[in-house]
């Protein structure tokens with residue numbers, strides 16, 4: 069390259085740097101100048117992020133190639149240059165063993181590669197490199213020195229941007245940490261789940277807990293309504309007072325009033341003694357009316373009065389009594405439909421529906437399913453004194469593709485069943501209850517579609533495959549040892565490996 073070209077390049081770059089445009093603008097512009105003035109094939113600027121060098125600008129590389137270009141300090145030419153803080157010339161990259169060609173861009177050409185470090189106060193903060201075709205006039209040393217000069221000119225400006233970038237990263241990190249801390253604070257310890265719908269629940273709980281407001285918890289059966297009711301009570305000022313749970317669905321119509329409000333001696337047949345009701349027991353605490361949608365219309369009216377005035381009469385008594393209770397109600401029923409049908413009082417509905425909290429169905433909490441499964445795995449391993457360490461991938465697939473009509477309670481039961489059912493320390497697909505052995509789960513079976521197999525055979529094949537794969541994992545892909553592990557012959561194992569298309573190389 070002639071001296072005049074060199075001067076022109078340096079001039080243009082100095083102007084660019086002096087303008088103090090942002091690094092995002094400056095780096096590509098510098099590479100463009102190198103490209104147009106020196107006719108190089110490709111140019112790359114990397115910036116250091118921890119142990120890595122990330123391509124921050126490039127010329128002549130496609131986006132795909134850029135995405136692939138991440139270098140580790142000390143690895144490859146770029147990495148070595150960054151580590152040693154000294155530039156390198158590779159006269160012919162096709163002959164250099166250190167050349168990683170990470171981006172995959174350079175193939176089949178005879179080109180030279182020059183890379184120099186970008187140094188700011190003895191610290192390497194990045195690299196600049198170029199690729200150029202070599203012919204008899206090429207003076208690689210001259211190019212090298214030019215690149216070094218350019219690197220020196222740019223170092224300060226890059227460093228300023230580099231600092232700004234790091235500060236931004238730190239800010240993001242800090243704000244993420246604070247967000248996480250806040251979320252963790254909101255989440256009641258006994259409730260598992262991070263999905264956005266559950267985060268909304270936690271937020272609602274934290275907002276309402278301290279007040280005396282009536283809360284109505286809605287959601288399908290087994291979604292954790294009772295758990296949330298407990299969390300509200302435990303996070304309220306009433307936490308040291310009783311939380312009394314009344315399961316309205318479990319009480320026969322004839323008993324519910326006396327259970328709730330108590331009765332005087334002899335007030336009805338069987339009322340041998342005076343009895344204090346649950347409402348009185350809950351005084352100063354919380355009364356949780358579960359399955360509120362299951363009570364009769366006459367009882368609804370009495371409840372309405374109680375919720376409005378907090379006053380009641382014991383059955384057979386004529387003294388008005390008053391208690392200080394906070395009311396939480398829950399239901400899995402569609403109260404609006406019930407109002408339309410005339411089976412639920414609208415006035416009671418409005419009394420209860422002051423602060424509704426909706427529990428999401430488990431099938432809409434896909435991201436929490438595994439979390440909950442692991443949680444219950446730990447819980448029941450401990451309870452049943454077993455060391456179940458993990459859930460196999462096929463079992464995870466079955467768990468996540470199931471519809472979960474019974475929600476978290478069903479998942480909990482399912483994991484307890486599986487823990488009891490497994491004989492090694494893994495929950496496999498065949499350890500799960502029959503309700504999960506669905507077509508979806510067996511769809512992953514490797515039985516070829518041309519064999520007309522019914523569901524049963526597909527399921528068996530799926531289990532067989534899992535058993536053999538598990539044995540191969542344990543024996544590091546050794547079929548003989550796997551046969552021994554399974555208590556069968558090598559012939560059987562080899563036959564199954566072939567038939568079920570198992571790749572033993574994966575386990576070696």
Ligand SMILES: Nc1ncnc2c1ncn2[C@@H]1O[C@H](COP(=O)(O)OP(=O)(O)OP(=O)(O)O)[C@@H](O)[C@H]1O
Pocket residue numbers: 258259260261287288289290291292293294295296400440476477480
């Ligand atoms: N998010 C969760 N984290 C941990 N355990 C949960 C969660 N949700 C529910 N459970 C567990 O699932 C079971 C059912 O929860 P809970 O009794 O609170 O549901 P529910 O909505 O009141 O059900 P139902 O309408 O049938 O009364 C309980 O054993 C509970 O501990």
Ligand SMILES: [Mg+2]
Pocket residue numbers: 293294358
């Ligand atoms: Mg319940």
